[in-house]
Amino acid sequence: MAELPYRSWVEVSRARIAANYNAVQAAVGPAVEVLGVVKADAYGHGAVEASRVLSAAGARWLAVSSVEEGVALRSSRIDARILVMGGFFSYEVDALEEHALTPVVHDARDIALLRDRAIRFHLKIDSGMNRMGTSAPAAEIADALRPAATQCEGLMTHFSSAADYSSLQTEQQMERFKCICIALRQVCPLPRYLHLSSTNAIAYNRREAWQNMVRPGHAIYGYVSPARGESPARILEVSPALAWKAKIALVKDVPEGAAIGYGGSFRAPRPMRIGVLSVGYADGFPHRLSNKGKVIAAGKFAPVVGTVSMDLTTVDLSNAPSLKAGDTVTLLGEEDGAVLDAQQIARIAGTISYSVLSGISARVKRVYL
Ligand SMILES: *Cc1c(COP(=O)(O)O)cnc(C)c1O
Numbered sequence: 001m002a003e004l005p006y007r008s009w010v011e012v013s014r015a016r017i018a019a020n021y022n023a024v025q026a027a028v029g030p031a032v033e034v035l036g037v038v039k040a041d042a043y044g045h046g047a048v049e050a051s052r053v054l055s056a057a058g059a060r061w062l063a064v065s066s067v068e069e070g071v072a073l074r075s076s077r078i079d080a081r082i083l084v085m086g087g088f089f090s091y092e093v094d095a096l097e098e099h100a101l102t103p104v105v106h107d108a109r110d111i112a113l114l115r116d117r118a119i120r121f122h123l124k125i126d127s128g129m130n131r132m133g134t135s136a137p138a139a140e141i142a143d144a145l146r147p148a149a150t151q152c153e154g155l156m157t158h159f160s161s162a163a164d165y166s167s168l169q170t171e172q173q174m175e176r177f178k179c180i181c182i183a184l185r186q187v188c189p190l191p192r193y194l195h196l197s198s199t200n201a202i203a204y205n206r207r208e209a210w211q212n213m214v215r216p217g218h219a220i221y222g223y224v225s226p227a228r229g230e231s232p233a234r235i236l237e238v239s240p241a242l243a244w245k246a247k248i249a250l251v252k253d254v255p256e257g258a259a260i261g262y263g264g265s266f267r268a269p270r271p272m273r274i275g276v277l278s279v280g281y282a283d284g285f286p287h288r289l290s291n292k293g294k295v296i297a298a299g300k301f302a303p304v305v306g307t308v309s310m311d312l313t314t315v316d317l318s319n320a321p322s323l324k325a326g327d328t329v330t331l332l333g334e335e336d337g338a339v340l341d342a343q344q345i346a347r348i349a350g351t352i353s354y355s356v357l358s359g360i361s362a363r364v365k366r367v368y369l
Contacts, residue, residue, distance in 0.1 A: 003328070004245075004365075004367060006247075006365045006367075007246065007247055007249075007278035007279070008244070008245065008246040008247070008278055008279040008283050008331075008363075008364050008365070009244075009245055009364055009365040009366070009367050010044070010045075010242050010243065010244045010245070010360060010364055010365070010366055010367065011242070011243045011244075011245065011333075011367050011368075011369055012045050012046060012049065012050075012241055012242050012366060012367070012368050012369065013241045013242075013369050014049070014053045014368055014369065015369075016222060016239060016240070016241035017045070017050055017053045017054065017057075017220060017221070017241045018053050018054075018056070018057040019238075019239075020219060020220050020221070020222055020238040020239070020241065021034065021036060021053075021054055021057045021058075021059060021216075021220055022057060023219075023236060023237060023238055024202060024214070024216050024219055024220070024236065024238075025058070027202060027203075027235050027236045028202060028210050028214055031212065032210050032211075032212055032213060032214055033060065033061060033193065033212060033213040033214075034059060034061075034213075034214055034216065035059065035061035035062065035063055035083065035195070035213055035214065035215050035216075036050070036051070036054035036059040036061070036062050036063070036216070036217075036220055037062075037063045037085075037198070037215055037216060037217030037220065038050050038051050038054070038062050038063065038064060038069075038073070038217075039063060039064045039065035039066075039069060039085065039086075039217065040065065040358040041358070041362075042220075042221070043217060043218070043221050043354065043357045043358050044242065044284075044357040044358050044359070044360040045221055045241060045242055045357075045366070046366045046368070047064070047069065047072065047073060048072075048073065048076040048078065049366070049368050050220070051073055051076075051078045051080065052078070054080075054220070055078065055079075055080050059080060060080055060081060061080060061081045061082075061083060061213070062078070062080045062081070062082050062083070063082070063083040063084075063085050063215060063217075064082060064083070064084055064085070064086075065084070065085055065086040066084065066086050067084055067088050067092040067095050067096060067101060067103075069084075070082045070084050070096075070099060070101040071095055071099050071101070074099040074100070074101075081102060082100075082101050082102060083102050083103075083104060083122060083154075084096070084101050084102065084103045084104060085104050086104075086132070087103065087104060087105070087106045087110075087132065088103045088110075090113055093113055093114065093117065093119070096114075096117075096119050097117050097118055097119050101119075102119070102120055102121060102122065102153075102154075103119065103121050103122075104121065104122045104123070104124050104132075104156065105121045105122070105123050105124065105134075106124050106126075106132045106133050106134060107134055107136075108123070108134050108136050108140060108141050108143075108144035108145070109144065111123075111144045111145065111147075111148045111151075111152075112144075114148065114151060115147065115148055115151075119151065120151050120152070120153045121148075121151055121152060121153070121154075122152070122153065122154030122155065122156050122191070122193065122195075123141070123145065123152055123154070123155055123156070123191075124156050124157060124158070125141075125155065125156070125157045125176070125177055125180050126157070127157040127158075127172075127173040127174070127176040127177045127180075127196075128160070128169065128172055128173045128176055129157075129158055129159070129160040129173070131158075131160075132158070133157060133158070138179070138180050138183030138184060139183070141180065141184065142183065142184055142186075142187045142188065145184065145188060146187065146188055149188045149189070152191045153191050153192045153193060154191050154192065154193035154194070154195065154213070155180075155181065155184070155190065155191050155193070155194050155195075156193075156194070156195045156196065156215075157173060157176075157177045157196050158196070158198070159173055159196065159197070159198070159200070159201055159209070160173070162197070162198070162200035162201040162204070162206065162209075163200040163203075163204060163224075163225045163226070163227045163228060163231070164227070164228040164229060165204075165227055165228060165229030165230050165231045166228050166229030167228075167229075170201070170206065170209070173196075174196065174208060174209055177196060181194070192212075193211075193212055193213045194211035194212060194213065195211055195212070195213035195214060195215055196209045196210075196211065197209045197210055197211075197214045197215065198214070198215050198216060198217060198218070199216045199217060199218040199219040199223075199224055199225070200224065200225055200227075201214075202214050202216055202219065202235075202236060203219060203224040203234050203235065203236040204227055204231050204232055204234060204235075205232050205233070205234075205235045218353070218354065219236060219238050220238075220241075221240065221241050221242065221357060222238045222239045222240035222241045222242075223238065223240065223341075223342060223343060223353050224236060224238065225353075226343075240332075240333075240341050240342065242332065242333075242342075242357065243330060243332060243333025243334070244330070244331040244332040244333060244360060244364070245328050245329065245330055245331065245333070246277045246278055246279035246283075246285075246295075246313075246328070246329055246331055247277070247278050247326060247327070247328055247329075248275045248276065248277060248278075248317075248323060248324070248325050248326065248327050248328070248329060249276045249277065249278045249312065249325060250275075250276040250325050251273060251274070251275050251276075251317060251323065251324055251325055252273070252274050252276070253271065253272070253273050253274075254268050254271065254272050254273075254274055255268065255271050256268055256269065256270050256271055258272070260274060260305050260306035260314050261305075261306025261307050261309065261314050262306070262307045262309060263307060264306075265290065265291055265306055265307055266291055266305040266306040266314075268305075272305075272316055272318050273316070273317045273318050273321065274305065274314050274315070274316065274317065275297065275302065275314070275315045275316075275317040275320075275323060275329070276312055276313075276314055277295070277312065277313040277314070277315060277329060277331075278311070278312065279311075279312070279313055279331060279364075280308055280309045280310045280311040280312050280313055281308050281309070281310055282310045282311055282361060282363065283311075283360065283361050283363055283364050284356075284359040284360040284361045284364065285308055285313055285331060286308070286345070286349040286351065286356065286359070287307070287308045288348075288349040288350055288351065289304050289308055289313075289345070289348060289349050290304065290306065290307040290308045291304065291305065291306065291307070292304065292348050292349070293308075293345065293348050293349065294315075294340065294348075295313075295315055295329045295330060295331050295340070296329060296330040296331075296333070296334075296335040296338045296340055297315065297317055297319070297320040297323055297329045297330075298319075298320035298322055298323055298335075299335045299336030299337070299338055300319045300320055300338060301319075301338060301340075302315040302316055302317055302319065302320060302329070303315065303316050315329070331345075332345060332356075341353075342356045342357050
């Protein structure tokens with residue numbers, strides 16, 4: 001691609017997002033609705049553009065975290081159904097109705113806030129993660145649901161350890177969800193959609209947990225978490241949709257013994273060529289990569305030397321002598337067969353790929369291919 005006039009940018013492949021979505025749909029089959037999760041600006045990929053791509057690929061449902069994220073999509077004329085997974089506050093009920101957003105209700109008592117409104121909702125059961133969702137007994141849920149049964153179009157839960165085959169937590173969560181469904185069915189018809197699975201429960205083939213809707217996020221952007229324990233074979237192949245680049249602001253040769261960056265935490269063991277990159281932790285390049293991370297420069301790995309600064313990062317360019325100020329390096333992506341993905345970066349930084357991707361800040365330009 002031609003040189004771009006940005007200090008740091010990400011290149012997002014629309015085709016990859018569409019292909020990943022299609023791969024999920026093919027894995028679960030046509031009877032299962034695939035809702036595309038675009039919360040947190042589509043894990044850093046840009047929620048509006050990702051939503052357009054997913055809608056064009058056939059997604060009838062999208063999911064965001066907050067009412068605000070849902071309203072932003074509506075303002076960009078995204079007309080798919082939008083599930084607001086993080087719940088809502090009472091002051092947001094008007095906005096839910098006005099923008100035709102579908103909230104997830106996490107406390108059966110909140111159902112009353114939606115009564116007599118043109119709002120459909122999904123009810124989340126806390127099946128054992130002990131985070132969001134109601135943990136009320138089935139009888140109590142049924143009582144709250146009965147007067148609003150026509151507004152309830154989904155019953156859902158969320159797994160805390162779906163890729164962990166050394167634990168029975170997922171089986172226990174499925175059992176708990178099933179018990180609630182059975183109890184509710186005694187008193188009212190079950191809602192149209194039942195959904196439990198995000199990326200890992202899809203990729204590791206936990207079919208009993210697919211029901212008639214799944215909620216992939218990570219997979220849409222090209223990632224599946226590694227499994228723990230003895231997992232079944234993965235049934236889903238996806239590939240990363242995002243590459244992250246930065247320009248070299250300055251190249252300089254330093255003598256042996258030179259102390260690089262804040263705190264002088266790196267001392268050049270020999271004369272070295274240093275590249276100063278125009279990216280830092282304010283862009284989302286993790287500070288924890290200080291003296292540990294690497295980037296790809298002219299197709300070769302170049303280690304991060306010294307601490308990552310707010311707006312700048314120093315790397316050892318000794319193996320890429322042809323590079324000069326104004327040239328581009330790859331922070332995440334592929335160059336001449338050298339690959340660095342969000343999971344590799346996360347491992348080095350002691351975090352998770354979700355955090356690396358969603359942490360790429362708004363200052364980094366998004367470019368769509
Ligand atoms: C974020 C989220 C998802 C998507 O999870 P992935 O692991 O990214 O597929 C699904 N459901 C809920 C409730 C979530 O919060």
